Amino acid sequence: MKDELANNRKAWVDAAYTLLIGAGVGAVKIMPLAKQLKTSRTSFYWLFKDREEILEALLARWEAQNTQAVITQSERYAASIVEATLNVFDCWFDPAVFDSEFEYAIRSWSLQDPAVAERVQRADAERLAAIQAMFSRFGYPALEADTRARTVYLLQIGYISMHVQESKDTRITRVAEYVRIFTGQPCTEADLARFADRHRARFPATAPAESN
Secondary structure (H helix, E strand, O other), rough: HHHHHHHHHHHHHHHHHHHHHHHOOOHHHHHHHHHOOOOOOOHHOOOOOHHHHHHHHHHHHHHHHHHHHHHHHHHHOOOOOHHHHHHHHHHHHHHOOOHHHHHHHHHHHOOOHHHHHHHHHHHHHHHHHHHHHHHHHOOOOHHHHHHHHHHHHHHHHHHHHOOOOOHHHHHHHHHHHHHHHHHHOOEEEEOOOHHHHHHOOOOOOOOEEOHH
């Protein structure tokens, strides 16, 4: 019974996610959700107190996925700052790790709701702190670690907020140069090979890299 309730609740949150991504928070209402799930409005109230509760569930899902992804990737083992930065880059290349469309939708919602804007600001602070700590682990002074973390993170958030659309091939050609700019160190061929392998991509032959 408990598992069934959890699965039913998840189905409603999944439907709310779909509406949020497709049409914005204004579209996340009980009747459209019930219609999408081919069920009754009444069934919603067996699982949620009101619309605010399902909106809170969306925010909690976003924090658990996207904010935690940046923190987790920043804390992953790495032998060098280059490898550590490429770990963070997994967020930008794998939507199963970090959902950019979800991020865009939440940030759009935050422009209309001060409480959501506060949650976004808190998430930004947590993510930046994690990336700054990553640079600090590799010996960068505090101010430099902070500045490099902001360069890494705010550039990507700018991409998301502007809804920039690029193919994976286009993005992959810039990875080595981004890493060099962000860290001050070049990628090795081994660094790039590992990154490309886990994202099923190929770097062009002209990609800047150094051998071990």
